[in-house]
Amino acid sequence: MQSLIEDGRIIQTRPGTVPQYKRYLDEMPGVPVSDDWDDIRPVNSQAHERLGYPTQKPVALLERIIETSSNPGDVVLDPFCGCGTAVHAAQKLQRKWIGVDITHLAIHVIADRLSRWMPLARFKIYGQPRDVAGAQALADLDKYQFQWWATWLAGGQPHGGGKKGADGGIDGTLEFATGRGEQNWGVVSVKGGKNVGVDMVRQLDAVIRNEGAAMGVLVTMAEPTREMERWAVTAGHVVLGNVRYRRIQIRTIEQLLAGQAIDAPHLLTTVQEAPAKSTRGAGNKVALSPADALAQRNMLLAITGGKAAGRQGALDLDEPALVSPRALDAVKLSRTRRSA
Template identity: 60%
Template sequence: MNSLFFGDNLHVLRKYVKTESVDLVYLDPPFNSNAEYNLLFSNPTASGHRAQIQAFDDTWTWGEEAEQALAAVEENGGRVWQITEALHSTLGRCNLTAYLLMMTVRLIELHRTLKPTGSLYIHCDPTASHYLKIILDTIFGPFGFKNELIWKRTSAHSASKRWADIHDVILFYTKSKDYKWNSVYTPYEDAYKARFKNIDPNGRVWYDDNLTAPGLRNGFSGKPWKGFDPSEKGNHWKVSRNTIVALIGEEEASRLNTIEKLDFLEKEDLIYWPKNGGFPRFKRVLGPGIPVQDLILDIFPVNSQAEERVGYPTQKPLTLLQRIIEVSSDKGDVILDPFCGCGTAVLAAQKQERQWIGIDITHLAIHVIADRLARWAPHAKFEILGQPTDLAGAQELAEIDKYQFQWWATWLCGGQPFGGEQKGRDRGIDGTLEFVSRRGQHDWGIISVKGGKKLNPSMIRDLVGTVAREKASLGVFVCISEPTKEMEIEAVAAGFVELGGTKYRKIQIRTIEQLLRGEAVASPYLLTTAQQAPNISRPSKNRIKAIAPEELQKQRSMLLPIPGGLKSGKQRTLPLDEPLLTIQQDRKSRPPRAS
């Protein structure tokens, strides 16, 4: 059963993903590539340039969780602890060490979940890829590393006093030598295909190539064959090893000497005998394409006009994930993305008929993925686990993290969180609604969320004032407790607004219980993340900036899949509503909760 988990991926992996149940892991953990490299080593209390590393501090800081990770790795012991201890001793208790430690405990768990035939791909940037490779080498063993893939993620640009960085690194590891591998090819260039001008009776397109190379040899490659002695011309036989291996396999090919390989090529009709005599030549047959290379230049980043774009700044192109999944898994296999963000790996797995598990610690990401699947894979069946499904769960979330509660409640009524990670600077706006009032015209509304038990009429009056100040069409007040009668009176007193020929209440009150029951906000057609229209006009100076398309994208850029050091004693991970007993267990499918 496909599953989308809200929660800390370490908690989910340990409790809900069984050992050797996953065929392919892809992860793109957050890391602040924009920070200056030397700042990654800064002490958390260092002064100066704080704005440059604020995003890094928000995600990877030395704190309680880093200490717990250090203790967990030490308890695990072995070579992994030896390497980790060396890095910890060298770098000290800094942000980079926190990042490496928290990645280490998760990589250990991911290795556990992989089947013996499974593979892992980790997407990282050059500021930490070398450290991660040391850790992965230790976890996966000496034969685990297979490739360092280079993906060109941007076009050429200038850089100050250094080589311009235009690539990301993807490290490819396998759990054993017996791993899944499917041959995947990319198209030949036209200039190369133009060489192949001959067609044999079997329909193969080919051109004749040299079967000898300069230099004398004393072994079989220098011996005569079919009356032709390459040594007379100072040459030796040059046989295409890849052709032999492709036809009979690595092991069988290694048993053949050069003369036997020539006999085999003739048997397979891969020797061309020139009509005017002369040395035989090799029939180079046009293959299905170029085998996938470790330098990926033919997959371009998601640009601002791409239809698949959802607004995450680190969003990876769907074709990149599809290629990885195609190469290292089969239909029906289980794909796991523990940092699923905007869900590209999940969508790619769904499109390629794989099962999948996605994990993220933000409600925002979970709803972005649900919206994306609704648009691009409408028949997908999956469960969303870990989000509140009743009032008690909502109250618990509000107590643990009021911002996560606000974002979740905003998405529950069809809106988008306002202000991204700028906590506390919302000007009375927790979220926005975008809707189509009539053909070619888009309007918007304001959402105000209250997670406390104490409510009063002034909160409604404040919302009325905010709607008027920002020139919004309507306002929605979302509360976890029942509103008072006086609040209802204030909402009714705000009157109606006509949108698209229909009248709607200017101020609407919705409780969490109402939203969970499906009592939606009364408005014209809402635009969700997946449906966001590209031609929303830029707002005037008097209208809140958040409704501009580029600002809406920023709102969806809250990638905090792993919290840093906790500043309070509260545990941020909610208990999951329903356990996933086994990834491969057949379960009765039910549609996901509407977002």
């Protein structure tokens, strides 16, 4: 006891109180973690990390799994990465990682998530269309995947969380800041067919009016006709944040890929599900100019290697990667067409 007192391990705040024994964590074996991890709570509606993705897991859960089963520098593979919680945790824990998902929606959710929470993270996206031929191949392969990708390229979010089915003429939504604490929203309509006409612009105009949106963007694969351009001009302007913007704008995939962003207020970047209608208050979303948002998306490089027949080369593990197998199929298809 005297030795412990001399070492400062016996603490007594004042005479008459019960002495206490000072212990350090590295001297105690502790309690092994059981298979019932009830100390990590699910992601609730008020959680700061909540994305709106239906199967989202807490980052703390994946951190524990990765930290106890790998070492810094190891490669973590999540072949069904969803909203990217595993790759988020792997990035935080200094692991290399590869995330794979079949939808563009999930890949872009993760890309926006990492850009928002870990701006220093560097990664590549494999399988994203890089040119009009690749975009057309994706449109031919799966129209929904094409709609989600085109909406994301325009700076928007898929309507209804990317669910397939009737969309009422709304393929995606744009949310943008119009002033301090104020925001508004716009409609994105995507047409991947080779034939376009003025009825598409008229339909978009009707959707904007019916839904109470501020503006609308028509994204097309084919070049718009002169009549479509005239109708968009006659739709007039809308004033948002004391600035006039075209109420209806048309952008081709070629223009978006070339860096011609839409003309709109600062876009609110978020990985949450696109709401049916925008709500007041930007919360903790980050506002970017449409050009900056487009540049950010263009920095996410698609695959550039591979042989003429479209066979996929080995992934470079020096950099983290997001892979969309379905998009890779589109890239292979477009290469085969060009080689033919």
